[in-house]
Amino acid sequence: MSLLDMIGPVMIGPSSSHTAGACRIGLVARQLLREAPASTRIGLHASFAKTGKGHGTLQAMVAGLLGFQPDDDRLPNAFAEAGAAGLSFEFHDTDLGDVHPNSAQIELTGAGGERVGLVASSTGGGVIEVVKVDGFRVSFSGASSTLLTRYTDALGVIARVASLVAADHVNIAALVCSREKRGGAAMLCIELDGPLSPAALNFLSGWPEMDWVRMVRPIMDAGDTIGGGDVPVLAGTTA
């Protein structure tokens, strides 16, 4: 956690884990779609399910899906804002097994039919960790730019992606990969020290092994004194 995560974020109350963290989970999920989200189904686990209502967790997640930052004054009225934006939502309680007590599963469908699912935890002080995307094990916090690719497992793909990232003059901070089975669907999750260039993203998306490629921009902008509710920049390309 950076200094500005420890003293911060500036946020709408009442809970950094249940409100600000929940909003940030929504902000990440939003970026995994290339189009506006049309509907979402959100499963709340353990403490999120038990005490989420009193903490505005539900409103905060919807606010994040709408692109609102945790300090956006519209956060308490996110349900009405969702109606205006054409986003329908439903919540249910769920058991996600052995994950942090403040966790949620978001299934998101875009206006054009794109779908994505993720499981993320809010670990305290507004910090989050995404632990699954489309069923694949991942690990990223959204504190820095993150590259996610879903691809077909094959010899050398990871090395080639790493080389491309290096050629784009971006350093890799952390990397997690997982696959269904040898030669099957796989996912690569790379936390970066900066964003990948649009040209590199486009090039990567053109590889035959790539099913989809997404660039998640930092959701915890270290320079922010006051966020102000800008919609995060979306970047994503598909093969």
Added chain:
Amino acid sequence: MNAPSPASAWVLETDCAESGLDPETVKGSMLGRIREMRDSIRRGLSTDAPSITGMVGWNAKGLHDAPDVLQAPLLKRVQAYAMAVNEENARMGRIVAAPTAGSAGTIPGALIGVADHLGLSDEQLVMPMVLAAGIGQAISRQMFISGAAGGCQAEIGSSAAMAAAAVTELLGGSSRACVHAASMALMNTIGLVCDPVGGFVEVPCVSRNAFFAVHAVSSAQLALAGLESFIPPDEVVGAMAQVGRMMPLELRETAEGGLAQTPTGLAVTARMEGK
């Protein structure tokens, strides 16, 4: 007051080396956050509007407007400021998490409370706030800072330790004194459970921030007088983490134990579920 301690300068330098940010940018953001804290205090002291549940909302203003019967203006100010922030938080108002929202009043209560008592500027609070953040980082590397993971000791204990170090630096304490202030604050918070009534960040959270803001100032007072934590700071953090791991789920923000399970607590839960 004095020049920044070597500790806060080191924290800033180290974090900027990691993030790539310019130190002046971080200091500017920190000043922005101090001003946000001030705004929360101002709003919180000027209203007695009830929170979402109606359990809190008038405590900060009530104390602020009450006569100072103890003739202890610092004490009264620190308590009122801390509760003002947490009551704003409970109203879904705007606050700065420090390190969490539930513990957001402790640092502003202690640090801004002391600064106003002594007539110091917000600019003088920047490096102490950097040190507070650095202490929080050090704690979070060994331990969790959420009530759901480690009980209230992890949340309010961390904020009190951060505030204690910051107040010590503000008043010219050495780096060693700052770290020992944090350690003493933390070692006297071990075991505190998270048992919020109805699961809301209101009772006991609002008054608890008033108490632990004072706790932080007490700790700074001892450290500035040269007193030290007998158990070294890192070991205190380790002990708290161990206690957090031993803490049953019922006492970690689930509202299934302690104050939340009292007849009054259960009545509030039932009333809110009906809404």
